[in-house]
Amino acid sequence: KAGVTQTPRYLIKTRGQQVTLSCSPISGHRSVSWYQQTPGQGLQFLFEYFSETQRNKGNFPGRFSGRQFSNSRSEMNVSTLELGDSALYLCASSLLGQRNEKLFFGSGTQLSVL
Amino acid sequence: TQLLEQSPQFLSIQEGENLTVYCNSSSVFSSLQWYRQEPGEGPVLLVTVVTGGEVKKLKRLTFQFGDARKDSSLHITAAQPGDTGLYLCAGAHGGATNKLIFGTGTLLAVQP
Numbered sequence: 624k625a626g627v628t629q630t631p632r633y634l635i636k637t638r639g640q641q642v643t644l645s646c647s648p649i650s651g652h653r654s655v656s657w658y659q660q661t662p663g664q665g666l667q668f669l670f671e672y673f674s675e676t677q678r679n680k681g682n683f684p685g686r687f688s689g690r691q692f693s694n695s696r697s698e699m700n701v702s703t704l705e706l707g708d709s710a711l712y713l714c715a716s717s718l719l720g721q722r723n724e725k726l727f728f729g730s731g732t733q734l735s736v737l
Numbered sequence: 738t739q740l741l742e743q744s745p746q747f748l749s750i751q752e753g754e755n756l757t758v759y760c761n762s763s764s765v766f767s768s769l770q771w772y773r774q775e776p777g778e779g780p781v782l783l784v785t786v787v788t789g790g791e792v793k794k795l796k797r798l799t800f801q802f803g804d805a806r807k808d809s810s811l812h813i814t815a816a817q818p819g820d821t822g823l824y825l826c827a828g829a830h831g832g833a834t835n836k837l838i839f840g841t842g843t844l845l846a847v848q849p
Contacts, residue, residue, distance in 0.1 A: 627779070654835065666780075666825065666839035679834050713779050720835050723768050723787060728779025 625650065627716050627729035634734045641702040644732045646714030648695050652727070654678075654720025655697040657689060660711040660731070669712075672697055673720045701734075709736045740764050741828055741840035749846045750816055758811045758824055758843045766828035769802055769809045770837065774823040816847045 628647040636642050648655050656679075657669040668681040672691035689699040695716075701708055711733050715726040744759045760769070768787040772780035784793050786802035786809065793800045797820075799812040809826055826840040 656835065658839075665841050666827075666837075668836050668838070671834065671836060679836050681836075715779070717835055722829050722832065722835055723785055724835050725782055725785075726835060726837070728781070730778050 627714055627727050629712075629714050629729035629732050631732060632730065634732060635737060636704050636734065637737050638704055638706060640704050641700060642704060642734060643698055643700050644712055644714075644734075646697045646699075646716075646729060648697070648714075648716030649727055652716035652718055653695050654717045654724075655691055655695065656715045656717075656720070656726065657697070657699050658713045658715065659683075660713055661709075666713070669699065671720055678720065704736045706736050708734065710734060740838050741826055743824075743826060743840040743843045745843060746841065747844050747846075749848065752817060752847055752849050753815050754847075756813050756816060756845070758813075758845075760809045760811075760826035760840050762807050762828065764828070764830075765806050766838075767806070767831045768829045769806075770827045770829070771800055771809070771811055772825045772827060774825060775821075780823075780825055813845075816845075818847045818849050821845060821847050 630645045654673045656671040660666045671679040675691045686702045691697045711731045713731045715728045717724040770785045771783045774780040784800045789804045789806045791802045797814045801810045824843045827837040
């Protein structure tokens with residue numbers, strides 16, 4: 624069974640640009656969550672999607688958005704990039720997104736903003 | 738605001754030594770998970786503890802959830818180089834969602 628796939632693995636952008644990251648969950652998983660990981664702040668929850676609906680949102684500005692498609696694949700978008708957006712963006716999938724369900728993480732997309 | 742503090746932040750030990758990593762919070766969590774993350778990879782779930790006072794063992798790893806469900810510990814016996822990685826605790830509050838609050842992390846290096 625294929626794991627969670629995130630593309631691309633690495634991205635370099637400049638301030639002011641926008642970026643779209645992609646996540647393909649494990650087959651059959653309907654919940655996709657996104658996390659940002661930085662050395663200073665650690666792992667922080669961005670948002671969670673289930674059946675194409677955003678079900679939960681973390682404390683990030685509106686420049687961070689996401690969506691989920693009918694096949695459960697998800698994308699997240701960051702507009703007007705800032706230097707502080709440089710981070711590892713991790714996607715995690717689970718069957719139904721219920722508490723205590725096992726989360727399966729992808730390898731992440733490393734975003735560098737110059 | 739970081740709700741889950743882990744200690745120590747860094748730990749470098751020799752193969753065969755024992756170690757304990759702590760995860761503390763002022764908040765009560767309905768459950769707590771421990772993950773290990775290796776360079777270039779996402780975190781991998783090790784265990785979930787849900788009951789105050791619960792102890793779970795996974796080979797040489799022992800996990801404990803505090804009685805008040807505000808803290809947890811991970812003890813590794815006879816550490817091996819393969820245990821090297823970033824250890825993260827993550828707490829879930831009440832409710833149906835799987836949103837997690839991650840700890841600050843403990844970077845463990847086991848020297849052969």
